[in-house]
Each structure stands twice: as C-alpha cells, then as structure tokens.
Amino acid sequence: MSDQPTVERNADTAPGSAAFSPLYQQIKALLLQGLDRGEWKPGEAIPSELELAARFQVSQGTVRKAIDELAAENLLLRRQGKGTFVATHHEAKVRFRFLRLTPDDAHSAVTGSRILDCRRMRAPADIAALLELRTGDTVVNVRRLLSFDESPTILDDIWLPGASFKGLTVELLAGNRSPLYALFESEFGVSMVRADEKIRAVAASETQAELLEIPVGHPLLHVERVSFTYGDRPMEVRRGTYLTERFHYRNSLN
Amino acid sequence: MSDQPTVERNADTAPGSAAFSPLYQQIKALLLQGLDRGEWKPGEAIPSELELAARFQVSQGTVRKAIDELAAENLLLRRQGKGTFVATHHEAKVRFRFLRLTPDDAHSAVTGSRILDCRRMRAPADIAALLELRTGDTVVNVRRLLSFDESPTILDDIWLPGASFKGLTVELLAGNRSPLYALFESEFGVSMVRADEKIRAVAASETQAELLEIPVGHPLLHVERVSFTYGDRPMEVRRGTYLTERFHYRNSLN
DNA sequence: CAGTGGTCTAGACCACGTG
DNA sequence: ACGTGGTCTAGACCACTGC
Numbered sequence: 001m002s003d004q005p006t007v008e009r010n011a012d013t014a015p016g017s018a019a020f021s022p023l024y025q026q027i028k029a030l031l032l033q034g035l036d037r038g039e040w041k042p043g044e045a046i047p048s049e050l051e052l053a054a055r056f057q058v059s060q061g062t063v064r065k066a067i068d069e070l071a072a073e074n075l076l077l078r079r080q081g082k083g084t085f086v087a088t089h090h091e092a093k094v095r096f097r098f099l100r101l102t103p104d105d106a107h108s109a110v111t112g113s114r115i116l117d118c119r120r121m122r123a124p125a126d127i128a129a130l131l132e133l134r135t136g137d138t139v140v141n142v143r144r145l146l147s148f149d150e151s152p153t154i155l156d157d158i159w160l161p162g163a164s165f166k167g168l169t170v171e172l173l174a175g176n177r178s179p180l181y182a183l184f185e186s187e188f189g190v191s192m193v194r195a196d197e198k199i200r201a202v203a204a205s206e207t208q209a210e211l212l213e214i215p216v217g218h219p220l221l222h223v224e225r226v227s228f229t230y231g232d233r234p235m236e237v238r239r240g241t242y243l244t245e246r247f248h249y250r251n252s253l254n
Numbered sequence: 255m256s257d258q259p260t261v262e263r264n265a266d267t268a269p270g271s272a273a274f275s276p277l278y279q280q281i282k283a284l285l286l287q288g289l290d291r292g293e294w295k296p297g298e299a300i301p302s303e304l305e306l307a308a309r310f311q312v313s314q315g316t317v318r319k320a321i322d323e324l325a326a327e328n329l330l331l332r333r334q335g336k337g338t339f340v341a342t343h344h345e346a347k348v349r350f351r352f353l354r355l356t357p358d359d360a361h362s363a364v365t366g367s368r369i370l371d372c373r374r375m376r377a378p379a380d381i382a383a384l385l386e387l388r389t390g391d392t393v394v395n396v397r398r399l400l401s402f403d404e405s406p407t408i409l410d411d412i413w414l415p416g417a418s419f420k421g422l423t424v425e426l427l428a429g430n431r432s433p434l435y436a437l438f439e440s441e442f443g444v445s446m447v448r449a450d451e452k453i454r455a456v457a458a459s460e461t462q463a464e465l466l467e468i469p470v471g472h473p474l475l476h477v478e479r480v481s482f483t484y485g486d487r488p489m490e491v492r493r494g495t496y497l498t499e500r501f502h503y504r505n506s507l508n
Numbered sequence: 509c510a511g512t513g514g515t516c517t518a519g520a521c522c523a524c525g526t527g
Numbered sequence: 528a529c530g531t532g533g534t535c536t537a538g539a540c541c542a543c544t545g546c
Contacts, residue, residue, distance in 0.1 A: 020542085022515060048531060059517045064532085072326070074508060080532050081524035098507055195507040200498035201455040201473035219455035219473035225507075244454035251505060253352055253449040253479075254328060274523080276534060302512060313536045318513085334513050335543035 027056055027066035035075065035086060035191075036230040042088035042185050046076065049084075075193060075230075089181040089192070098181060098195065101154065101242055102250045109148040116143040116211075118170040120162055127159045130226050130237045138162030142173065145211055152212050153247060159237040164190055181227075190235055195227040199249070202241070212243055221249060281310055281320035289329065289340060289445075290484040296342035296439050300330065303338075329447060329484075343435040343446070352435065352449065352481075355408065355496055356504045363402035370397040370465075372424040374416055381413045384480050384491045392416030396427065399465055406466050407501060413491040418444055435481075444489055449481040453503070456495070466497055475503060 031046070040046045049067065053060045067084055070076040074097065077085045087094055103109055123131065123139040131139070139162050146154035158180075160168070165188055176183050184190045204218040212220075221242040229235050242249065285300070294300045303321065307314045321338055324330040328351065331339045341348055357363055377385065377393040385393065393416050400408035412434075414422070419442055430437050438444045458472040466474070475496040483489050496503065 024515075050531090061518085062516060065515085067532095078532065079525090081526080081530080083531060100507075197505040197507065199453065199475065199503040199505060201475040201496075202498075203473050217471070219457050221453065221455040221475075242455075244456075249453040251451040251453060253354070253451065278534075304512090315537085316535060319534085321513095332513065333544090335511080335545080337512060 023058055024062045024065040024069075027052075027058060027063055028069055030056065031066060031070060032075075032230060038189060040086050042086045042191055043090065045083040045085050073193075087191075087193075089179055089185055095179050095181075098192070099179075100249045100251065101244075101247045103148070103247055110150070112147040112150070114145045114147070115170050115173045116145055118142045118168065118173055123159070127237055131159065131161050131234050133161060140165050140168050142168075144173070148247070153243045155208060155211055155241040157239040157241075161235060164188060164235065184236075191229055192227040192235065193229055194232070195225050197226075198224045204241075208241055212241070214243065220244075223249070277312055278316045278319040278323075281306075281312060281317055282323055284310065285320060285324060286329075286484060292443060294340050296340045296445055297344065299337040299339050327447075341445075343433055343439055349433050349435075352446070353433075354503050354505065355498075355501045357402070358500055358502060364404070366401040366404070368399045368401070369424050369427045370399055372396045372422065372427055377413070381491055385413065385415050385488050387415060394419050394422050396422075398427070402501070407497045409462060409465055409495040411493040411495075415489060418442060418489065438490075445483055446481045446489065447483055448486070449479050451480075452478045458495075462495055466495070468497065474498075477503070 031052075034040060034046075046052070047055070049060050049063050052063045056063065067076060067078070071078050071084070074087055074094070077087050079085065089095060089098075118140065120138055120140050122136045123133050125135045127133075127139060128135045128137060133139070140160045142156070142158040142160070144156050144158070145152050146156065165184075168188070172183075172187070181192045184192065200222045202220050202222045204212065204214055204216055204220050206216055208220065209216040209218065212218075221240075221244050223238075223240040223242065225236070225238040225240065226234050227236040227238065285306075288294060288300075300306070301309070303314050303317050306317045310317065321330060321332070325332050325338070328341055328348070331341050333339060343349060343352075372394065374392055374394050376390045377387050379389045381387075381393060382389045382391060387393070394414045396410070396412040396414070398410050398412070399406050400410065419438075422442070426437075426441070435446045438446065454476045456474050456476040458466065458468055458470055458474050460470055462474065463470040463472065466472075475494075475498050477492075477494040477496065479490070479492040479494065480488050481490040481492065
C-alpha cells in the first residue's frame, strides 16, 4: 500500500476554468487503472469501500460514487454483505450482454462450436484500422461455426491483435468449453468490457451457404462488432453471420 | 400541494421480512405517478429537489437518489443551474435513442415520409397479445414509407391501441414534420419511454419489393418493436423493414 | 445575486452474508 | 458478532444559469 496517488482537490481552480475533475471521477480513474493493470482479477473482490477511502484519503461516500459508476457500466458488481467484485465473462449474466441471438421459443438450445480455422497473418487495411493497428501488423484470424440443436446457425469471422494473443491455437480453441470472452480473460488477460455493432441484412455467399446449409442468396443477419477493453482500446473485430429463421437478435432501447 | 403521500419508513419491518422498499424507491414511484398523470409535461421542469424534499418530508439526498435513477432511465433530464426536466421526443438526443438506422458514411440525409395507409380496425390476435388488448379491440394501423436522399429505405407497419389514439388520421400524419413519437406526445399525451426489439433478416415480399424498389427476395432487416409508456404499458407495435445497403442498424453492448 | 443541480463529508442505522 | 454494501440524514461548499 505504498501508493498515495495524487488527487487534486480543485481548491485553486479558477471559477470557470477549463479542466475541472470531481474527486470521485479521479477515484474512478484510479480504480480503472487498477483494473487495467490487473491489480484485481476478474471474479475477485476489490478492497472494501472503507479501505479504499483510507487509501485514497477521501470519504467513503466519494469512493461509493466512483464505484457506483463503474458498477453502472458493468465493470464492477456489487454484492451486499459480501463486497464489490470485478465483472467476469464466466457468468451467465455478463455472457448474455454480448450474446444477443435468442431462440424464438424459449427452449434451452444445445450448443456446439466447430473451429474452422485459426491462423496468424498480416492485418488487412480495414481490420487494422478498426483495431487501431498498422496495416501489416500481425493479427490472429479465427473462423468458427456455432450450432444450436445440431443445426448450424452462426458463422463467426474473428480478428484479434497478434501481440495480445500469442499462443492462441486451434487446439486451445477446440478444447475450450466456455464462451470465447471467458477464455480471452483467463488465458490472455484480456477483458472485453463494451462493444459497438453494425447490423445489416445480406445475401448468403457460396461459402456461407454451404456452411450454414442454406441456398445461396438466403437472407442472413450480418453483425460487425468491435469489442473494447478497459480504456476503450479495441481488442477484437468480429463479423458474425446469423441464420434468423428460428432465432432473433434481441435489443432494448432505453 | 394538498398531497402528503404516505411514505413508509420501514421502521417496524421485521428483519428478513419479505416486502421492503427503500424510501427513495417510494419517492421514485411517486414521481413516476406524477409523470404518468401528466402533472409535469414533457419538456417542462419538475419542482426543485428542495421543494420535492419538503413535499415528501424526506431529505434532499433521498429525492436526489430517486431522480438519479429516473435520469439514468432517461425519463428525466438534469441540467445544472436550470432544473430537472421531463424528457421529450422533441429533442435530437432522445430521437436517436429510438432511430437506430444510420448512414454508412456520416452524411446528412434528406428525409421524406409518405403515409401509405391509416385505418382503424379490429386487432389481429398477435397484435392484441403484444399490446395487451383483447382480440377484436380497436387498433389503428399505419403504414408509411421513409426515404433518405430520395431513395425509399424504411417501410413501417405500425399498430396502436385505438382507445388512446382517437383522432389519428392520414391528414394529421401527412401534415406532421416531427418524429412520430413527438406527435404522439403532443397530440395524444402518450410518451414512449422504452422499447424491445426483435431483429431478423428476411427476403423481400412482392409488396415490399415494389415499394422499396428492389427485386423480390432481396435481403431486408426486419425489426419488430414493442414500445412502452410509463409503467411498462405497451402502446405501440412497429414492424419495420429496412434496406441496409447504404445504412446500418447501430447498437452498443455495455 | 439568488436559485438550481453537483460535490464532498461525517455519522447513524439497516440489510445481508458468513462465521 | 462482525464486516460488507445500502439507506438516510444534515450541512457546507462549488459550478452553472439567468435575472
């Protein structure tokens, strides 16, 4: 506990001065840094509010407000009586935030994953741009086919920055039974925290048609997702193609 | 100001008793009732925190927490130095929460709306179920075609409970220049607050193809939306069909 | 300058989980 | 019985808006 971070109390900021940051925002930033550094791992508890208040030399209420915001953003999870925990993809709750395809009738689907491909290569220009890399930087490309109740439903084309995902192989993926993001967390220390998606309807190409066992030209839902870790750093581009005859993409507008 | 609502202070609730509601949740419920009753209209300011605290006989902090939650749900809008306002669809910000189709290149699209149909009829079973009406209850059905830059892009099939939308006519719709939800607010006192959507890819039918000027079978994004007012009461079913060649549906996973 | 929401504090007490 | 987060209060002061 050697760190006594510098929190600026804005005592002298001129009224109407440009930069002004509330104390709790600074605490929030410090907590974010801790999460990013891996000081507290996914699933673990962070120190109690009182402990953090003591460490940062602020009141419990200020720490509370910082944690409130991180909890609202789903980075932390409060559990009364137990503590505050780092969110992890090893929980159904988190998982369904990212898995939006849902069966039309709420039956429990048996799911299967088949890895089609996993190779390292130089990033194409569009992928590089989305991942904020340089064209030609190494990336990992994974292609997989997900089935529900034995029928192929999702075709994923996934791109990851090579530097953060050394050692990602077909074998590792094939032996994996949890969601991909859970594996990224456990094996590579990469926590996905947020994602942006662009959705369109497209006609099935020949390869897509063959893999999904549908005619060429069949309408498919196409979802391009960019996922981010702490600090809004893009860490994955995922192009998903969904068959939506018996499934739909659910969304809530608030 | 005759109302001194009964807030239960839970002083005597046995430890571990079933029902227990924090004070601020009760205040929140009271504010929600006020919004629902139309005590404060969209765009108007609600009373100040101190005033509400006095009215409800609680501290400012408790009122604040109630308002915080309503603001987080986008029912209220805080503006420092000015007050707290009832959210309204007459603002670009609110509008884009519900309009998710976005041009691929961020150009400013000229938009046009053509009302195809507007008639009152007996509710089909599926619509009735979604609107929580009885089959055969009166509903209003509106069909319209939205164009961007002169090219038809969105085909909407809209269903509204007849009881709440008396006097909705083609003429009224044709003369309208604002978003539909803004019109619902001003003309019928119905505020849409939240919506659920189910999205799929479908092949264009003959009618759809003709109106959207595309070949039959062309892939289209199909969005079924159910919109809710205060208290989670469904007030609209909207089946939208989108052309996604130059537009996409944007979404954020948090 | 007055009034609004925003921040920060300190302390009391409640509800929950675990030992 | 203890420690955790959750609620509620009261008061001081700050930042923004508009008269």
